[in-house]
Amino acid sequence: MPWSGRSDHEELDEEIDGFEERRRCPSFRTRSRRWARTRCPLQVHSTSNNADVYLTVLKVGLAAGILWLISSRRGQLIVHTLAPASNGRESQITFRDRTGSRSNAIPKPTVELVYPSTKLHEDAPQTKTSKMAEGEPIRVVVTGAAGQIAYSLISMIANGDVFGKNQSVILHLLDIPPAMGVLEGVCMEIDDLALPLVKGYVKTTEPEVAFKDVDAAFLVGAMPRREGMERKDLLSANVKIFKVQGEALNKYAKKDVKVLVVGNPANTNALICSFYAPSIPKENFTAMTRLDQNRAQSAIAKRLGLCVSNVKNVTIWGNHSSTQFPDVFNALVESSNSSKSVYDSINDSQWLEGDFIKTIQTRGAAVIQARKMSSAMSAAKAAVDHMRDWWSGTPNGAWVSMGVISDGSYGVPKDLIYSLPVSISNKQWKIVQGLKITDFAKTKLDLTAKELLEEKEEAMAVCNA
Numbered sequence: 001m002p003w004s005g006r007s008d009h010e011e012l013d014e015e016i017d018g019f020e021e022r023r024r025c026p027s028f029r030t031r032s033r034r035w036a037r038t039r040c041p042l043q044v045h046s047t048s049n050n051a052d053v054y055l056t057v058l059k060v061g062l063a064a065g066i067l068w069l070i071s072s073r074r075g076q077l078i079v080h081t082l083a084p085a086s087n088g089r090e091s092q093i094t095f096r097d098r099t100g101s102r103s104n105a106i107p108k109p110t111v112e113l114v115y116p117s118t119k120l121h122e123d124a125p126q127t128k129t130s131k132m133a134e135g136e137p138i139r140v141v142v143t144g145a146a147g148q149i150a151y152s153l154i155s156m157i158a159n160g161d162v163f164g165k166n167q168s169v170i171l172h173l174l175d176i177p178p179a180m181g182v183l184e185g186v187c188m189e190i191d192d193l194a195l196p197l198v199k200g201y202v203k204t205t206e207p208e209v210a211f212k213d214v215d216a217a218f219l220v221g222a223m224p225r226r227e228g229m230e231r232k233d234l235l236s237a238n239v240k241i242f243k244v245q246g247e248a249l250n251k252y253a254k255k256d257v258k259v260l261v262v263g264n265p266a267n268t269n270a271l272i273c274s275f276y277a278p279s280i281p282k283e284n285f286t287a288m289t290r291l292d293q294n295r296a297q298s299a300i301a302k303r304l305g306l307c308v309s310n311v312k313n314v315t316i317w318g319n320h321s322s323t324q325f326p327d328v329f330n331a332l333v334e335s336s337n338s339s340k341s342v343y344d345s346i347n348d349s350q351w352l353e354g355d356f357i358k359t360i361q362t363r364g365a366a367v368i369q370a371r372k373m374s375s376a377m378s379a380a381k382a383a384v385d386h387m388r389d390w391w392s393g394t395p396n397g398a399w400v401s402m403g404v405i406s407d408g409s410y411g412v413p414k415d416l417i418y419s420l421p422v423s424i425s426n427k428q429w430k431i432v433q434g435l436k437i438t439d440f441a442k443t444k445l446d447l448t449a450k451e452l453l454e455e456k457e458e459a460m461a462v463c464n465a
Contacts, residue, residue: 137168137199139214143245144221145173145203146182148373149262152380153218154186158195162388163216171201174210175221207248214253216391218383219245219273222263234265239459242269246276253277258390258427259285262383266320267403267417268455272463274405274417283429286390287403289316289324289419291375291382296326296360300333300342303351310334311342315421315435316401317410318448319455324419325444326360328352330435353440394424399432410437410445416452 140157142150150173156162157169171190175183183203190201204210211217223237242261249257257280261270266287274285293316294308301308312332317325328342346352367375389400399421406418409431422429437445 137170138163138216139170139172139212140216140218141172141174141210141214142218142220143174143210144263146175146179146186147220148376149220149379149383150218151186152377153220153383154190155193156380156384157218158190158193158198160197162384163391165197168197168199170199172210172212172214173201173203174207175203175205177205180205207244208252211245211248211252214257216387217249217253217257217259218262218387219259219269220262220383222269235268235455235458236462238263238265238269239272239462242272243276243463246273249273250277250279253280255280257284258387260383260387260390261285261287261403262379264320265455267419267452268459270403270417271456272459275460275463282405285405285417286386286429287320287417287419288379288383288386289320289401289403290386291379292316292320292324292326292360292363292419293401294378294382294385295363296328296356299356299359300328300331300346303356304333304345306333313399313421314342314401315399316419317441317445318419319452320403320419321448321451322361322365323448323451324361325441325448326357327441327444328356329438329441357444389424390429391427393426394422399423402429404429404431407431409433410435411442412445412449413453416449416456418449418452 140163142154142157144150145154154171154173158171160167163169173183173186180203187201187203190198202209219242222241223234242263249259259270259273259280261267261273263269266289270285270287274280274282277285293314296314296316297308297311300311300314304310310333312334314331315327317327331342333340333342333345343349343352364375367378386400386402390402394400401419402422403417403419404422406412406414406416406420408414409420412418412420421432421435423432424430
């Protein structure tokens, strides 16, 4: 590129002559060498005599040193090294990237962010692919993250009780703006737990941030059930919440995400979520009835004076409400050397078809009456059990209760989220077929299905209003 005034040949010859005179001075030689060595460590090439020295001293403006690109966040630094070059006597700048390749075009700024393992910014969750190596972090969203259930649930997820002791996690914590102060305290406690499986967390009020690239979702946040409230009283407020979350899952979550709805009315909320997330398989939306199963299993064990681990295959049919049917007709009591049906072990059909059922159906209300708040610790544990079995599978010959999309099995109307006995393998559940359904049980199954059909109709009316 020519310089101003005269041709580059004339100006170059004159400047070289003047430079040759000045360079004879010893002090100048010392200073110039030191200056060039410390200020201009550039690789320059020219066909002219002494042009290396000349361009180093007089044309340093052509050498764009080092461009530092520093992100506005706590990220790593990316350095692009720029080196001048010459072609004959026409100088030009060649940019070198980190691989050493050259280009005459000015590179666009790039920033690479590597976040610390303890915390992620809420507005920039990192993207992960669906294919995960063992130990690679999975993203898990918990809604209502500042609430009571989440308070117990988060620590169990972080400790590896859900996805395994070798599976690291990044927690996405969603709640409403007024709860963010409390959520900040929860995050402090996550830090203070110092659990090695927690590779980061995101706290936010925005669904699009919370559901971005998540592998598993615990939808806990909902209007809490208070003393004297029925399930139908919750529909109007909560259906709108789960409509929004379903849309966010559809747009931002991974398509193989596993969704567990805990917030009540859980069955219908899960149905609404699925309805508004058509790109995600319906089978990936479930409602939690594991709390009811755990309650029933515990009640049987307590009645027999045994450990809960001795009671197998208790089934919860239908809705997570007072119409649910806790069924132990196909359940077993196992010991080290024997297996016996629950009916034979209890030997009290009147209790099993009376007080036992009523106790489980109304257990949630009893907890509220006693502690003036809904179940939290036991609900969190049930959520852990549900997702752990979904993730890791069930033993051969065993089943668990999950609210899943119905397919007509056992005479249940199709396309309801209805609690059924399922076995699980490779993260896929399958309805257990061929269980004995008595006339007494059939009446109960129909009753709870009727309630779910009514809830579905009311919920869709709210969504379409």
